[in-house]
Amino acid sequence: xxxxxxxxxxxxxxxxxxxxxxxxxxxxxxxxxxxxxxxxxxxxxxxxxxxxxxxxxxxxxxxxxxxxxxxxxxxxxxxxxxxxxxxxxxxxxxxxxxxxxxxxxxxxxxxxxxxxxxxxxxxxxxxxxxxxxxxxxxxxxxxxxxxxxxxxxxxxxxxxxxxxxxxxxxxxxxxxxxxxxxxxxxxxxxxxxxxxxxxxxxxxxxxxxxxxxxxxxxxxxxxxxxxxxxxxxxxxxxxxxxxxxxxxxxxxxxxxxxxxxxxxxxxxxxxxxxxxxx
Amino acid sequence: xxxxxxxxxxxxxxxxxxxxxxxxxxxxxxxxxxxxxxxxxxxxxxxxxxxxxxxxxxxxxxxxxxxxxxxxxxxxxxxxxxxxxxxxxxxxxxxxxxxxxxxxxxxxxxxxxxxxxxxxxxxxxxxxxxxxxxxxxxxxxxxxxxxxxxxxxxxxxxxxxxxxxxxxxxxxxxxxxxxxxxxxxxxxxxxxxxxxxxxxxxxxxxxxxxxxxxxxxxxxxxxxxxxxxxxxxxxxxxxxxxxxxxxxxxxxxxxxxxxxxxxx
Ligand SMILES: Nc1ncnc2c1ncn2[C@@H]1O[C@H](COP(=O)(O)OP(=O)(O)OP(=O)(O)O)[C@@H](O)[C@H]1O
Ligand SMILES: [Mg+2]
Numbered sequence: 001x002x003x004x005x006x007x008x009x010x011x012x013x014x015x016x017x018x019x020x021x022x023x024x025x026x027x028x029x030x031x032x033x034x035x036x037x038x039x040x041x042x043x044x045x046x047x048x049x050x051x052x053x054x055x056x057x058x059x060x061x062x063x064x065x066x067x068x069x070x071x072x073x074x075x076x077x078x079x080x081x082x083x084x085x086x087x088x089x090x091x092x093x094x095x096x097x098x099x100x101x102x103x104x105x106x107x108x109x110x111x112x113x114x115x116x117x118x119x120x121x122x123x124x125x126x127x128x129x130x131x132x133x134x135x136x137x138x139x140x141x142x143x144x145x146x147x148x149x150x151x152x153x154x155x156x157x158x159x160x161x162x163x164x165x166x167x168x169x170x171x172x173x174x175x176x177x178x179x180x181x182x183x184x185x186x187x188x189x190x191x192x193x194x195x196x197x198x199x200x201x202x203x204x205x206x207x208x209x210x211x212x213x214x215x216x217x218x219x220x221x222x223x224x225x226x227x228x229x230x231x232x233x234x235x236x237x238x239x240x241x242x243x244x245x246x247x248x249x250x251x252x253x254x255x256x257x258x259x260x261x262x263x264x265x266x267x268x269x270x271x272x273x274x275x276x277x278x
Numbered sequence: 279x280x281x282x283x284x285x286x287x288x289x290x291x292x293x294x295x296x297x298x299x300x301x302x303x304x305x306x307x308x309x310x311x312x313x314x315x316x317x318x319x320x321x322x323x324x325x326x327x328x329x330x331x332x333x334x335x336x337x338x339x340x341x342x343x344x345x346x347x348x349x350x351x352x353x354x355x356x357x358x359x360x361x362x363x364x365x366x367x368x369x370x371x372x373x374x375x376x377x378x379x380x381x382x383x384x385x386x387x388x389x390x391x392x393x394x395x396x397x398x399x400x401x402x403x404x405x406x407x408x409x410x411x412x413x414x415x416x417x418x419x420x421x422x423x424x425x426x427x428x429x430x431x432x433x434x435x436x437x438x439x440x441x442x443x444x445x446x447x448x449x450x451x452x453x454x455x456x457x458x459x460x461x462x463x464x465x466x467x468x469x470x471x472x473x474x475x476x477x478x479x480x481x482x483x484x485x486x487x488x489x490x491x492x493x494x495x496x497x498x499x500x501x502x503x504x505x506x507x508x509x510x511x512x513x514x515x516x517x518x519x520x521x522x523x524x525x526x527x528x529x530x531x532x533x534x535x536x537x538x539x540x541x542x
Contacts, residue, residue: 048381050535070383080374084313085306096302097382099295141378 001026001180002047002149007056009042009204016042017053018204024180026148029171031191032184033269034201040184041077043201044151047182048074060149070098073147075139077154077184083127087118087137090126091144098145112140115170117162131158139167143174150174150181156190168193188266200269208268219263219271223247226257238263299384303392307366311396317362322404325355329408329416340475345419348412349499353492354463354472356405356438361459363397363442367532368455371446371541376532386533394439401435409503423505430502433514433521434495440521441491443528451542467492491520 002024009017017039024030032040045051047058049065060068081090091112095105113119116136121129126137139155152171156164164187172194175181183196191198192212200208200215208215221240225233225247237243240260248255311318329351336343336350370376370393379389409427412418421427442459449455468474469483470492476484487493494513501509 050377050380069381069385072381074378074381076374076377078374080378082306082310082373082375084310089306089309093302093306094378094382097299097379097384099298099383101298 001028002058002060002182004043004047004058005056007043007046007058008054009039009046009051010054015204017046017056020056020201020205022182022199022206022209024149024182026180027175027178029175029181029183029194029196031194031196031198032182032201033186033188033191033198038201039204040201041153042204044074044076044153044182044184047149048072048151068149070145071147071149073142073145073150075142075150075152075155077157079131079134079138081126081134081137081141084125086125087122087129087140090137090141094141095144098147100145108144108146112143112170115173116140116166132160132163135159136163136166139170143170146174146177146179148179150179150183152181152183154184154186156185156187164190188264188269215268216263219267221263221267222259222261224257224259224261225251225255227251227253227255229256296384296388299382300388300392300395303379303384303389304395307393308396310366310369311400317365318359318400318404321355321359321362322407325351325408326411326415329412333416336475340477343475344412344417345500345503346475348409348416348418349496349503350472350475352405352408352412353434353470353495353499354467355408356401356434356495357463357467357472357492358460359401359404360438360442360445360463361456362400363394363439364446364449364455364459365452366397367393367443367446368449368452371536372452377535380535386529390443390529390532394443397442398435398439401438402431405431405435418503421503421505423502423507426505426507426510427499427502430498430510430514433517434498437491437495437517437521437524440525440528443532444524447528447531454542466490469493471496491517 002022004020004022007017007020008015020039020043022030022032022043032043034040042051046053047060047065049069058065060072065072085093088109091109092105095108100108113122116139118136118140121133126134129137135155135158139152142150142152150171155171156167159167168190171181171183183191183194185191197209197211198215199206218238220236220238223235223237223240223244227233231253233247235243235247240262244258244260329347332351333344333347336347340346370379380386384392409418409431413420445455445458449458467490470487470490471479472492476487479487494516498510498513498517501513
């Protein structure tokens, strides 16, 4: 569905993208993570044809971004709504721009109102809404026409638990319907819940891509024991369970505390991304 | 449910869809205008007050003073209305909504038409209201050739719209826009003879006046209200030329967008 190959984007001395390649299949959710300034938003902007790359290729269903207008749903990282216009009027506008009419439009609005819990403020102007409410409205305007490619740039930034769950449910459902989805976030557990393919960006490149298990497998976890409330033993290991059993078998004094730390996405992220961040 | 895969409609269907999108855009922009009408109202009421106050002065100072006070202030405040157009377009940049529209199915031409159509209507309404007020209250002789007057208003409003769009495309903040629009408007329109009748101005100013769109607008409107069709045509052509140049540049700039840069 989406293929991006060797994208380069330069802003003066800053290389925002430096050989960035990423593909997303129909029905796939790619969780794009990476440090601040890694190039995630720049990638989204190129795919949505808001800016042009200096080098490299992008195709969406075989066509360049310039020929894909309106077939991509984009929820930008920063809130971009009309302050004096109500939520319902926003949905109407973006739905109509995508060609939805009467029943189809009403149906789409109704569906998103329920899915993203917009009901209690649907007739209020967006200027008066809370940050999380605006976030949901913004996502709704990107989702209204059921685009085949969704670019969601930090759709849960500043969202509370309920908002986050609603958002993840909708994203999963759209992927189930066959949409290709790029989902950027700094909250890694979301990607586990979405069962997303994880792509780690660093300094304008994708440096790792795979499922959660593939990426986390082989990373060291840690086992921590405290004997008699004083002597502490820490062992870094790729097999925490086996190591724990081994340590317990060899323990000569009573053990007061046991902690097993399985490798997590945070470890992966730290090992790959942040350690070398500029 | 099926996903949107972007089918290609035939020409008639494409036109219908295009009009549908333009209507949606224009509707949205009309809402925004209606919910923040202050600037528009003041550009209608201020010249009304000034016409009343300045009329005796004009009548005593120049021949045809009534016509000159009405057309002069009409031109001056219609030039101020450039900032309505400019602010409306610039706001889309500061709200970042312009980029949201740019990723929609509507091509840039539709975005601009949808954006400017309501403002065009506002400008035409402003000028028409001021002319009617001029006839009813100030004593401007009712024009014999109403279509000619209407045509002039359409041309002038179009020119103003294009200039406003151009300004909105090149400035970096609302502050810059008001400096250029207000100072520029005052200079251009008074230099064009909108505030002080040209015949009372120094000679250099009378020559420089011809550089100002306000000068041509005034010439056009003054010819139109007395029914002088031939005298209306040259200024109208010059104004349309200015509009075309500004408009084309604005469209090109707005189509390209700014990404994250471009604003203060
Ligand atoms: N318009 C621009 N002008 C100058 N530099 C830019 C511009 N847009 C992006 N950059 C730079 O490009 C780099 C990548 O930025 P980008 O916004 O893509 O990062 P990101 O991964 O989305 O970060 P974050 O997690 O903070 O959102 C940054 O160093 C940024 O400063
Ligand atoms: Mg970003």
